[in-house]
Amino acid sequence: MKWLELFLRASTPTDRFVLGISAAGILSSGWLITSEPGKRAVVFRDNRPVMTLALDQDRKQEVSGRLGPVIIQVEQGRVRLLEYQSPRMIGTRTGWIQGAGRATACVPCGVLVRVEGKQKGSAPSSAHEFDAVSE
């Protein structure tokens, strides 16, 4: 109750309106991005696709990041960044990602993993995109 009293004392009606609008915007954009399980994970290093991992094949794969090797694990249709050198380890702490359109990254390593497949309100990933990644 003390926190509620503090909140009511510290905030103006405009503050509460902005809080509500921004929360709704964040939740709806999160819902839009959440989607059906993806079919493959594309690994990018410095915006260059370096490999594509099928999510129906469990494996561990190493890629070379800016700070050293980065290990990517695929298991039961999910993918995660498992191990690398980074101060905050945000990518590893993000854990498993599964839905098409989701991404996890080690920013200091320059490595990004993106799950591809069918997203809400969009067509499946184009053949061109898939081909480009497969090259």
Added chain:
Amino acid sequence: MSGHVSGYLSIPPLRRDLLIAYLAAAAVTVHVLEAALPGPGPWFKPGLANVFALVAFLRLGWRGAMAVTLMRILAGSLALGTLFTPGFFLSFFGGCGALAMLALLRMIPSSGLGVVGISLLAALAHMAAQIVAAWLLIIGHAGILAALPWFLAGSWISGVLNGLLTYLLLEHFDRHHALLTEP
């Protein structure tokens, strides 16, 4: 007034500079301590050091907030040994994003926003700028934007939390004898 928004201090330049230095020192200390502690989650970083930049903004103006923010980022990175690393640039562009939002809010003084609203919008701008900087400068792939809602959700919480803490800090700050007496 609710939210402690109004009330720039009318103080001599030397006292103003000293206040900025004190606020920057407190911000650097909290910045370094927070970096040493385990975070509560991947998407959430409290960013408590930003409380001191908000106090500077509300009592000393935008230039005060800019001085506190830039000193925190530079001195904090020096203390942590992360100067000119990717983390430093993310922190720098995040700080610039928050300062740009504060500059925008300063241009609409009758917005009705209080401490909590200002803190929230600055926190969201801070995170959005960091993700855009990560996309354009480091990762290079727009796929990183898919993580934006999760990071913004963390920033939403930290923005509200920091707004409440700023309100509490201002209650003490405004009663401090150094601000009530002549030098």
